[in-house]
Amino acid sequence: MSDEKPVPTDLLTVGEVARRTGVAVSALHFYERQGLISSTRTPGGQRRYARHVIRRVSVIQVAKRMGIPLAEVGEVFADLPQDRMPGKTDWRRISERWRGRLEVRRRELERMERELVECIGCGCVSLRSCRVLNPDDELGTDGSGPRLLPEIQPDEQG
Numbered sequence: 001m002s003d004e005k006p007v008p009t010d011l012l013t014v015g016e017v018a019r020r021t022g023v024a025v026s027a028l029h030f031y032e033r034q035g036l037i038s039s040t041r042t043p044g045g046q047r048r049y050a051r052h053v054i055r056r057v058s059v060i061q062v063a064k065r066m067g068i069p070l071a072e073v074g075e076v077f078a079d080l081p082q083d084r085m086p087g088k089t090d091w092r093r094i095s096e097r098w099r100g101r102l103e104v105r106r107r108e109l110e111r112m113e114r115e116l117v118e119c120i121g122c123g124c125v126s127l128r129s130c131r132v133l134n135p136d137d138e139l140g141t142d143g144s145g146p147r148l149l150p151e152i153q154p155d156e157q158g
């Protein structure tokens, strides 16, 4: 029996990538089908992943947590070299881009919150005048509450 410790190979099995990242094998296969990660094949047809794939999967996980769609992850990955780990400069560029995206989303959430506050105590839930239900409604800019009440006909008045 040899005293030598096994030398880690440069290539990882899908199970090793799953264990190191905490991501399910099925998700890794999905990311590969989406072109976000890539593998080579052994002569027996098994997938093998370069070690830097772990970093890519981590970036995907960050994106998922922030609600960044995979299509956008693909866009930033398209600018990364396939043969090395994304470096500090890469990550700075990606995180600045995503920070901008979060800022846009934060402003959108604040706008929706303001609109919802206007609904509190109203209760009209009107497709015509409620800005939450109908954000493009011009009458909604006049304030909360219904704007177009049906005309009461003389014979309907009590």
Ligand code: FES
Binding pocket: 118, 119, 122, 123, 124, 125, 126, 129, 130, 131, 132, 133, 144, 145, 146
């Ligand atoms: S419920 Fe939204 S404006 Fe009345």
